[in-house]
Amino acid sequence: MNKQPVTGEVPLNQGGASSSSRFIRLPYRLEYDPSKRVNVWWITIASVLLALIVCGIFIAANGMNPFPVYKKLLSGAFGSSFGLTETLVKSIPLLLCGLGVSIAYRISVWNIGAEGQFAAGAIAATAVTIYFPELPIYISIPLMMAFGVAAGAFWGLLTAIPRTYFQVNELITSLMLNYVALLALNYVVFGPWKDPKGFNFPGTPVFTASQSLPVLGDSRLHLGLAFAIIVVVLYAFTIKYTRWGYELRLIGANAEAAKNAGIRISRHIIIVMLISGGLAGLAGMSEVSGVTHRLMYGISPGYGYTAIIVAWLAKLNPVGLVVSSFLFGGLIVGGYSVQTLGLPSSISNMLQGAILFFLIAGDTIGKFRLKRND
């Protein structure tokens, strides 16, 4: 450490983050310690609380008392059996998309295209109902699933190929493809597939019983929940106990070392993006077939984007994914219920963004320690 000023007046002070002040000398400084591994649960909880406080300020600025708003949000999502079912229904696509992006994030492939892959899956599943309307249920449902997964995987592949062979940043590609998929969705629901008996409603004809996923009793809980649970278990098992999962963890920990160990990273990127897109496609299929029973305009309230935050809150951990997708499902449902108080439902989007902000701050803040300046 060179303590001598190099260019006369600019002193080189020690340590990192606090070095920006030349005139004010603070009694403490933050020192960065990259080897300090912190993964403390209370940082996650504190992040969520801080996000609630910040958004509370915005709500208060809008002339509302934030406490009843949050209370309404909670009771709307978790306070009744209707709310709880709705929350579970909303958490199905979040969990599937969240699993998809988590696999990609494991090896630092920043897939933010779950929204488009979701739409692609929904469109392809609907195509089955449009072109083969008379199939029995045991053929049409598997066929819709296969089409949905394949379309999502194809949409993921469109991101993976530029990334592996042309060194194109996958963030931009996957996001651009979101807009392409959503425009395609709007084209079919406003154009060729529009229900002729739908009074100009932008949606396809309603699915028949043999094109709809079975539901639990007379609730809205559909078979997609089982898909999601199966995929979570598979994800947990593969990451932990298989060779492929080990390779993914290795790439995630140190891509350079993994490359030197003979792991073909480009092949992994393609496989991971196929899976990532396929899961989002499955989410799209289960949403049209299990919830809306038709493809329609604005079918996703941003599941693909929320899934990013779901994955980050869970730190890509399978159990965490289940918990955080349930919470964010509740946030979406609660967002609708605060509309009765005269607030826009986009309050839940604002909260999501704020939560992500505090989460990433919390990720590294644990690696700093406060040192006394002397």
Added chain:
Amino acid sequence: MDMLIQIIVAAVGSGTPLLFATLGGILIERSGIIQLGAEGLMLMGAVVACMTYLNTGSLGLALLAVFAVSAILGVIHGFLTVTLISNQIVCGLAMTLFGAGLSAYLGKSYSGIPLPGSVPKWHMPGLENIPLIGDLFAHLDVLTWFSFLLVIVMHLFIHRTSWGLHLRAIGDNPPTADVMGIRVQAFRYGYIVVGSMLIGLAGADMLLVYSPTWTEGMTSGRGWIAVALIIFARWNPVRALVCAYFFGALDTIGFRFQLLGSHIPSYFLKMIPYIVTILVLMYLGWRNRNKPSGAPEALGIPYIREQRF
């Protein structure tokens, strides 16, 4: 000729927000910080401009408010990426999601209200006498002229001044810059703030000039196109101008086709800018496979003294 002038004017109109966002992004990325929050910053710029303009009726105040809010968001971005050395990619993503959510929340009651006025036009005396292209300059508003000026100033700043040299130094090799006595962290903060203000201005320009009513998510991916434009422009302001107008032209093509009575559904025409963005990036990746991309060498690598990453 009239047709051509119309197309160019339309391309400049929809290219100017892209240009502001790209210039802001170049400034930030030249200092070594990845900027992926442009979409959120633009949305915030647009909604703040809309709210202030509708409430006060003053364009100047609207722009001031946009600058203030973007600067605050820039400081937050700087705190996360420079001080807390968080993951810069996820940080940009957070800025996008937060900006989208907050702007939708704030702008809900302003949605669909037309603005009372527009940015005044200004024409430089003498230019309208130039044959053929003279008409072109009659349609330009003050913000567009400012963007021209900004391109020139930024080009000179980055390549001809010692401050620009420092900027390039902290983006390419922060340890060396630090030893030279340049305060890397402080400068990075500064450039993030100024760059964020320009990106916020991009959103305001889009609202005030290009489509004068606020709608939720009105930038529809233009922030991300601007991120791609930074790469096309190889982090160079003059190239950014050319690239931004090229994409501005693509943006208006769909509209032109419809005027000509084309039967292609507008949904497909609207896909063009997104698909072309991917194709151009792929072409550049293929062409530059053995060459440096022109990116600042320390882009995305946080700097803390005495620390190797």
